[in-house]
Amino acid sequence: MMNKTGDRPHAPGAPPGAPAIAARGLTVVRGGARVLDGLDFAVERGTVTGLLGPSGCGKTTLMRAVVGAQARVTGTLDVLGRPAGSPALRDRIGYVTQSPSVYADLTVRQNLAYYAAVLGVPRAARAERVEATLADVDLAPRADALVAALSGGQRSRVSLAVALLGTPELLVLDEPTVGLDPVLRRSLWDLFHRLAADRGTTLLISSHVMDEADRCGRLLLMRAGRLLAEGTPAELRERTGGGSIEEAFLRLVDEGVDGGVRR
Numbered sequence: 510m511m512n513k514t515g516d517r518p519h520a521p522g523a524p525p526g527a528p529a530i531a532a533r534g535l536t537v538v539r540g541g542a543r544v545l546d547g548l549d550f551a552v553e554r555g556t557v558t559g560l561l562g563p564s565g566c567g568k569t570t571l572m573r574a575v576v577g578a579q580a581r582v583t584g585t586l587d588v589l590g591r592p593a594g595s596p597a598l599r600d601r602i603g604y605v606t607q608s609p610s611v612y613a614d615l616t617v618r619q620n621l622a623y624y625a626a627v628l629g630v631p632r633a634a635r636a637e638r639v640e641a642t643l644a645d646v647d648l649a650p651r652a653d654a655l656v657a658a659l660s661g662g663q664r665s666r667v668s669l670a671v672a673l674l675g676t677p678e679l680l681v682l683d684e685p686t687v688g689l690d691p692v693l694r695r696s697l698w699d700l701f702h703r704l705a706a707d708r709g710t711t712l713l714i715s716s717h718v719m720d721e722a723d724r725c726g727r728l729l730l731m732r733a734g735r736l737l738a739e740g741t742p743a744e745l746r747e748r749t750g751g752g753s754i755e756e757a758f759l760r761l762v763d764e765g766v767d768g769g770v771r772r
């Protein structure tokens with residue numbers, strides 16, 4: 510199948526089953542420091558993968574590299590079978606940053622209608638796609654409210670809705686549940702799993718809150734620009750003998766697997 514730009518959907522040599530993200534020796538230098546330092550990992554398609562680590566460990570930088578928005582990236586980084594940043598990936602990836610990027614002086618529905626047009630959703634399908642997306646993020650009751658009048662959590666759901674409009678194959682979400690109440694957090698995680706199960710969407714979701722770890726199918730644990738471990742929550746617990754992912758994380762730090770001082 511050809512896409513809009515006439516490109517093949519997979520890079521030469523990249524099999525259709527290639528991981529959604531494959532990194533080898535991924536390194537990023539910012540302000541003279543290596544903020545990502547030789548990361549090797551893969552994110553399989555159709556998974557909900559959590560990118561966990563303390564504030565400042567490099568999660569946002571990694572996500573920016575994946576979506577092609579980060580300068581000074583070295584090593585290998587393939588996304589959906591193509592080098593990260595390839596123009597052909599643009600409408601196959603949805604990226605939601607920590608700061609909502611929607612228009613405060615438009616209503617929720619007006620924002621979605623505008624972005625549906627920008628994203629090239631056919632005119633005849635737009636209204637239906639907007640309504641379905643409003644329902645997905647649980648914002649139908651606030652559809653006619655100005656974004657300026659919404660709470661922070663509601664605003665971030667409008668940004669999420671914009672990313673969903675394009676039906677991306679890969680969704681990259683930077684701390685989407687920060688500051689949300691537990692009920693809303695649960696409903697968003699349910700939505701993330703539904704997207705993976707029903708549409709085969711791959712989700713890479715960052716959080717600095719370790720208690721969200723068990724909501725993810727797989728985890729990438731980061732610290733200080735390095736990958737401490739990857740696996741399912743159960744695998745990481747088993748490997749470290751820790752009770753919670755937070756304990757597993759601390760054990761990995763103590764073991765010095767991140768290249769820190771070994772005891």
Ligand SMILES: Nc1ncnc2c1ncn2[C@@H]1O[C@H](COP(=O)(O)OP(=O)(O)OP(=O)(O)O)[C@@H](O)[C@H]1O
Pocket residue numbers: 539540541544562563564565566567568569570571717
């Ligand atoms: N523009 C910049 N120039 C130089 N260093 C930067 C720049 N932006 C970020 N950094 C540094 O890069 C490192 C990684 O930052 P990054 O934003 O990726 O971390 P993070 O894990 O997403 O943090 P948080 O959870 O607080 O969002 C930090 O040490 C930060 O100080």
